[in-house]
Amino acid sequence: MRIKLEKRPAPSVAMMVLTPVLSVLLTMLIGVIVFDFLGVDGFGAVRDIFLTPILASYKWQDVAVKAAPLVIIALGLSVGNRAQVWNIGAEGQYIIGALFAAGVGIAAGDLGGPFVVLAMVLAGILGGALWAAVPALLKTRWDVNEILSSLMLTYVAGQVLGYLVGGPWKDPNGRNFPATAPLHDNQVLPIVFPGTTVHLGVIVALILPFAFWWLMARSMFGFQVRVVGAAPQAARHGGFDTKQTIWLALVISGAMAGLAGAFEFTGALHAINLGFPSGYGFTAIIVSFLGRLNPIGCLIAGVVLAITYVGGQVAQTTVHIPSSTAGIFQAMMLFLILASDIFIRYRIRFVSRRPQAAAVAGE
Amino acid sequence: MTTRDTPRLELTGITKRFPGVLANDHVGFAVQPGEIHALLGENGAGKSTLVKMIYGIMQPDAGEIRWNGQPITVTSPKAARRLGIGMVFQHFSLFEAMTVLENIALGMDAKIPARELEAKILDVMKHYGLKLEPRRIVSTLSVGERQRIEIVRALLLNPKLLIMDEPTSVLTPQEVDQLFVVLRKLAAEGCSILYISHKLHEIKALCDTATILRGGKLVDTCNPKVETSRSMAEKMIGGSLKDIQRQPGAQFGAEKLVISDLSIPAAGHFGTALKGISFAVHAGEIFGIAGVAGNGQNDLLLALSGEVLSARPEAVTVDGKPIGLHAAKARRLFGMATVPEERNGHAAVPVFSLADNAILTARDRLGLAKSGMIRAGAAWTYADEVIEAFAVKATGPQAMAESLSGGNLQKYIMGREILQKPAVLVVSQPTWGVDAGAAAAIHQALVDLAAKGSAIVVISQDLDELLALCDTLAVINEGRLSKPMQVAGADIEEIGLLMGGIHGDAQATAAAKEALAHAH
Numbered sequence: 072m073r074i075k076l077e078k079r080p081a082p083s084v085a086m087m088v089l090t091p092v093l094s095v096l097l098t099m100l101i102g103v104i105v106f107d108f109l110g111v112d113g114f115g116a117v118r119d120i121f122l123t124p125i126l127a128s129y130k131w132q133d134v135a136v137k138a139a140p141l142v143i144i145a146l147g148l149s150v151g152n153r154a155q156v157w158n159i160g161a162e163g164q165y166i167i168g169a170l171f172a173a174g175v176g177i178a179a180g181d182l183g184g185p186f187v188v189l190a191m192v193l194a195g196i197l198g199g200a201l202w203a204a205v206p207a208l209l210k211t212r213w214d215v216n217e218i219l220s221s222l223m224l225t226y227v228a229g230q231v232l233g234y235l236v237g238g239p240w241k242d243p244n245g246r247n248f249p250a251t252a253p254l255h256d257n258q259v260l261p262i263v264f265p266g267t268t269v270h271l272g273v274i275v276a277l278i279l280p281f282a283f284w285w286l287m288a289r290s291m292f293g294f295q296v297r298v299v300g301a302a303p304q305a306a307r308h309g310g311f312d313t314k315q316t317i318w319l320a321l322v323i324s325g326a327m328a329g330l331a332g333a334f335e336f337t338g339a340l341h342a343i344n345l346g347f348p349s350g351y352g353f354t355a356i357i358v359s360f361l362g363r364l365n366p367i368g369c370l371i372a373g374v375v376l377a378i379t380y381v382g383g384q385v386a387q388t389t390v391h392i393p394s395s396t397a398g399i400f401q402a403m404m405l406f407l408i409l410a411s412d413i414f415i416r417y418r419i420r421f422v423s424r425r426p427q428a429a430a431v432a433g434e
Numbered sequence: 435m436t437t438r439d440t441p442r443l444e445l446t447g448i449t450k451r452f453p454g455v456l457a458n459d460h461v462g463f464a465v466q467p468g469e470i471h472a473l474l475g476e477n478g479a480g481k482s483t484l485v486k487m488i489y490g491i492m493q494p495d496a497g498e499i500r501w502n503g504q505p506i507t508v509t510s511p512k513a514a515r516r517l518g519i520g521m522v523f524q525h526f527s528l529f530e531a532m533t534v535l536e537n538i539a540l541g542m543d544a545k546i547p548a549r550e551l552e553a554k555i556l557d558v559m560k561h562y563g564l565k566l567e568p569r570r571i572v573s574t575l576s577v578g579e580r581q582r583i584e585i586v587r588a589l590l591l592n593p594k595l596l597i598m599d600e601p602t603s604v605l606t607p608q609e610v611d612q613l614f615v616v617l618r619k620l621a622a623e624g625c626s627i628l629y630i631s632h633k634l635h636e637i638k639a640l641c642d643t644a645t646i647l648r649g650g651k652l653v654d655t656c657n658p659k660v661e662t663s664r665s666m667a668e669k670m671i672g673g674s675l676k677d678i679q680r681q682p683g684a685q686f687g688a689e690k691l692v693i694s695d696l697s698i699p700a701a702g703h704f705g706t707a708l709k710g711i712s713f714a715v716h717a718g719e720i721f722g723i724a725g726v727a728g729n730g731q732n733d734l735l736l737a738l739s740g741e742v743l744s745a746r747p748e749a750v751t752v753d754g755k756p757i758g759l760h761a762a763k764a765r766r767l768f769g770m771a772t773v774p775e776e777r778n779g780h781a782a783v784p785v786f787s788l789a790d791n792a793i794l795t796a797r798d799r800l801g802l803a804k805s806g807m808i809r810a811g812a813a814w815t816y817a818d819e820v821i822e823a824f825a826v827k828a829t830g831p832q833a834m835a836e837s838l839s840g841g842n843l844q845k846y847i848m849g850r851e852i853l854q855k856p857a858v859l860v861v862s863q864p865t866w867g868v869d870a871g872a873a874a875a876i877h878q879a880l881v882d883l884a885a886k887g888s889a890i891v892v893i894s895q896d897l898d899e900l901l902a903l904c905d906t907l908a909v910i911n912e913g914r915l916s917k918p919m920q921v922a923g924a925d926i927e928e929i930g931l932l933m934g935g936i937h938g939d940a941q942a943t944a945a946a947k948e949a950l951a952h953a954h
Contacts, residue, residue, distance in 0.1 A: 077453050081837055082785075289810070291803045294793060302783040307741045308774060309794040310763025 076417045086415045091361050091368070094407035095121075095375060098400055106392075115390045120382030120397055123389075132267045133381045134374065136339055139276035140165070140331035142373035144355035146283045147327025149364040151320040153287070154300040158321055160206065160221030161328040162352025163228035164199035168329025169336040170232060171198030173251055173343055176258050177240060183257025191258070192333045199329015200322045202228065207321040211314040217321065229348060236343055250344035260338035272334030276373070283366035296320060328352055350398075354380075357405040376401060440503040442467045442626045443488065443595055448497035450483050457483040460497070461652045463645040465595065470617060470627045472637040472658060475647035476670055476869040481630050484647070485597050488628070489521045490514040502594075512543055520588030521597040526580050530573040534566055534583055541587045551590075558589050562616045576934075577726060578609035585616065596620065597628045602636060604727055607897070607930035614640055632670070632870075633898070634663035648672050671870045686905075687717030689754075690889035691770075691858040696749040696758075698737050700913075706730035708737060711915045713908060715858070715889035720880060722904030723893045723915070726933050730913035731893045732775065735862045738891070739772035740765040752858050767798055769857030773847055775866060775893075777840065781847045784836035788828060789817040791835050792850055799854045816853075824849035824875065841872035848876050852883050859883060862893040877903055897929065909933055 099117045106113030124130040144161050151158045158164075172191040179187045205224060209215035233249070242252035260270045287293035298306040299316040306313060331351065336343060358376050362368030383397025441464035450458040458480045465471045475481045486492045488499065490508035498505050501517055508514050511521075528537050539551055546554070552568055559566055564582045572580065581601065588596055598617070602610045617627055617640065629641055637644055638658045646653040646669045653669050692714045700707040708730055715721040725731055736742040737750070744750055744758030751757065752768045760768070774780045782791045793813050797803040802813045817831035824845045828838055835843055844864070851859060864880070865873035880903065884890050893910075894900050900907055900921075907924055909916040909932035916932045 081834060289808055291797075291806050291808060294790070294803075294808055298783055298786075298794065301785050302779045304776075304780045305783045305794060308739060308762060308772075308780055310740070310761060310766065310798075 073421070075420045076413070077420050079416055079418055082415050083418075086411075087363060090411040090414060091363060091372065091408055094361070094404055094411055097407055098403045101403060102400060111392060112390050116386050116392055116396070119386040119389050120379055120400060122382075123385045124378045124381040130381055130385070132264075132269050134377045135273050136268050136270070137380045138373045138377035139270075139273045139338075140335050140351045141355050141358050141376055142276045142370050143272075143279060143331040143334070144324075144328045144352055145358035145362060145369040145373055146279055146366055147324035148355055148359040149362070149366065149369055150283070150287070150296060151324040152300075152359055152364050154296045154316050154320040155303075156210075156300075156317050156320040156324075157218045158203060158206070158221050158324045159218050159356065160203070160223075160225045160228075160352070161324065161355055162348055162350065163221070163225030164202045164325040164328035165332035165335075165352045166225075166228040166232050166348050167202040168195035168199035168332030169343055169347060170235060170332075171195050171329065172333035172336050173235075173240065176254055176337075177251075179258070181255065183255050187258055188260060188337060191337055192260075192330065195329045195333020195336075196326045197329065199332060200326040202329070203321045203325020204318075207318045210321075211317055217317075221321075225352070232343065232347065233345060236345065240343075242342070248344065251342050254337065254341045258337070259341055260334065268339065270334070270338030272331075272338040275330075275334070277370070280366040280370040283369075287366065292319070328355075354401060357401055357408075361404060361408050376404075441465055441500075442469075442502060443628075444500040444503075445484075445488075446498045446500070448484065448487065448494045448499070450480075450487060450492065450494050456650050458487075458494070459650045461647065461650075462497075463652065463655050465626045465628060465643075467594070467626055468621050468624045469643060470621050470629055470641045472641035472644035473628055473630045473647070474632065474634075474637060474644050474666065474670055476632065479647040479670075480650040481647055482599070483650075485521070485599065485628065485630060488514070489519060489597060515543060515591055515593075518592065518594035519597065520591055520593035520595070522581065522584045522588055522599065522601060524600040524603065526584055528572050528580055528583060531571065533569050533571055534575075535568040537572055537583055538568075538587050538590070542590070554590060555586060558586055562589065562619055563612075564616060577604045577728075578606065578612075581605070581613075589620075593625060595626045595628060597630070599630045600632075601629075602631065602633060603895070606726060606933040607926055608934060610636070634658075634666050635898075637666070638663060646670055667870055686719045687887060689714045690717050690752065691715040691891065692751045692754075693738075694748060694751075696737060696744055698733060698742055698744065701733065701736075701742065706733050706913045708733055708913045711910075711913075713915060713918055715891055715906075717887045717889055718884050719906060720884050720890045720892060720904045721918070722900035722907040722921070723891065723910050724897055724900050724907060724929060724933060725893075725895065725910035727895055729910050731862060731895075731910060733913070734910065735772060735774050735860060735893060738770070738860045739774070740770070763798065766795065766856075771795070771851040771854060771856035771859045773851055773859070773861040773864065775863035777843050777847060778836065782835045782843060784834070786835055787817075787832050788821065788826075788835060788838075788846060789813045789831040791846075792817040792820065792831075796850055796854055820846055820849035820853055823853060824879070841868040844868050845872055845875060848879060852879055855886075856888060858889045858891070860891040860893070863895065864892060865894075865896070865899060873899075897926075897933075901926075 099121055102117045103113040106116050124134050144165065148158055148161060172195040175191045175194040202224060203221065206217040206220040209220050210217045236251055237249035240251050242250055245252065260272060263269050263271055263274055287296070295311045295316055298309060298311055299313055303313060340347065354376055358369055358372045361375065362372035379397045379400050383394040386392050386396060387394040444464040446462040448458050448461045461484060473481050473484065483492065487494050488508065490510045490513050499508065500506070506517070508517070535552055535555065538555060539548065555568055564586055566579060566582050566586065601613060605613065621627055631637055641658050643655060644658040644666065645655045646666065648670060658666065694712050696708055696711040698708040706729060711734065713721065723731065737744060740760055740762035743761065747756035747758040749758035752770050755768055757765050757768050757770065778784045783794065793802050793808060796816060800816055802809055802816060814831045820826065821828055821831065826846045826849065827842045838846065848864065864876050868876065880890055880892065892900060892903060901924070904921050906918045907921050907929070908918045909929055911932060
């Protein structure tokens, strides 16, 4: 007996849907086993990380608020990934987006109201797009790998944030903590359900996936992105501009990350401190792949990853494991989803060594 | 041909199955000592699978291989060579940066001192009249010379059976003649040759017996000297072959496509620079461009399609409008349609549906996209129209391009361009890897399009195809195009010399012809 990988005649749609689900389940199973071996209550940990946030209704608003930036960033990244443009620097674009929004807020002074909030959000989109335009320029002009340039710019963004909140933008009443002054009440994003933390950005994150689905499936822009990603030579033959596609893919993913940053700042945190970069930009990469680069898939995957974030904090208090444990589960999910991709195009067959028997098995 | 009691190689009931396809279904035939035996069939008929099993690369699922009467299992190519089976592959495995001698030494199973090996090589070369310089670097050699290295490598083992896989697909007519001399001499000395090809006139000229495969099954074993090319082709495709129907005495119209002094620097390491290419194609004319692979055919196609831009607008004109600086999208609107030789990933996107592949090149001329939105219904209708008109075997417009066979995808791509009624259609290798039935349909479609007043350029390595299809012919060699000549009065020998690198000046051609005459 031996195991043989065999190419499927056509990619399996069932596997495309099933493998993300199986990856999550397998992650939970491995988690139980590994934590039990480490002497921690594995079942408890996995239950708290994956199930408590769903079962306990008071955690739902936390999940929603955490899912919003993940979904929004992942939507943008999916566009880039479809075009085989790998923006790894969404975290940096997210930071710059929030800083642009903060800049507008500070410039507005005591002014507030819907237009100021809108201006802050638009500034966030602009900031993220500009930060992503740098790798786009480097890539199209000098063929610099966008994976490296976008990732490195994340650290630059972190330094910019450190300088601003520790220097010119430091809250005069903040007991010398490196943080901006909290937003005025008339500069924050409205809360949708009174008494919760669910802000307007969550609603936008619910609507955007459908807009992106329409864009990718029905518009020529979506077609262009898909062609360039699937067959660059055919794209050139068809008269599509590869450089333009790289630009658009990076700028759109940067704009989405900037939007998420502006929402997080104006809707959830209301101030920027050194802890503002929380890894959403990186986790969104997992969301994008777990969602199979499909906008609706990103919405579902964003909720799943948000659950692990919230669950990590639950597990910290109940089974006393660090909340960063959630990061291990997230990484495990990404690993499994990428590894299981092979089952979309291939299937496993068990064949015996004797060739005659193989012929029979093939009937 | 004398029939002896024990054939050199005898196959009975050979069966090989791959997922979803029966590549060989109870195939059996025998090759006698000293016989040149043709293995004939279309792409996908199972020829390659069969010889891979004889050469030990694969094992049959069922059936028996007998060698000089003894049943054997060929476990590996090394075992095959030990038995006395040699093979010359269609694609060579040579190190470009090494000499002929080093390449041959690397391919030997046994370690032989260099000096001894060189003597042996010179011996073989002299005996069979294979001209090669052992100390030359392979990268400086022509395709024909490279093939000779592979042949010498096989002959050093004193094979009793030599398998040749499509040996003439990359050779000029003169090189083909030289190869046949060598093969006949080998056969006369008792070596059996299994000759894989789909070129029927070569098989008639060279082979004693022909085994014809179709769809993995043995169709017939016949004598090619008695059969006609047509009868063998019909056995090969399992149906009657249609001739190209064309109206006699058709007049050409005005100049549609004019290329004047088109020069493009080489693209990257593997590109060929185009040097001062000029030609004109009239309405209703089919213009052929012959040449050995890698002489700038692909570069020329890209320069015409607009994927590579010219330096001057006047370098490429369609209907008098200079479009040399226009890119692919704009050139299509001027009526220039192109079909590159690579179907998957260049002419079509493998993971896209046929409807989406229609959008790829037909969206502007046919309005399959409007104000930035895809008109999915219109794309679907057009794809369906192409499938219908060109008898493409597909489940429908939703079928993935990669799910189609090579011939069917090619028919779809040709149909996609032809139904757009282009003023100029440039196609490269239109029937490469396409079965004879589909090839005939594609040829007919090109002739019909020309009859309706389009100008057509066919770039092909298959000289027979060009001679049958074209009105005018030119030869491309190292990025230079020869003077066009009328196909009706074309001199095959001259075309062959042009393909081999004697550029179109009359004196050099005459001199080369004379040298050739002396050599005979």
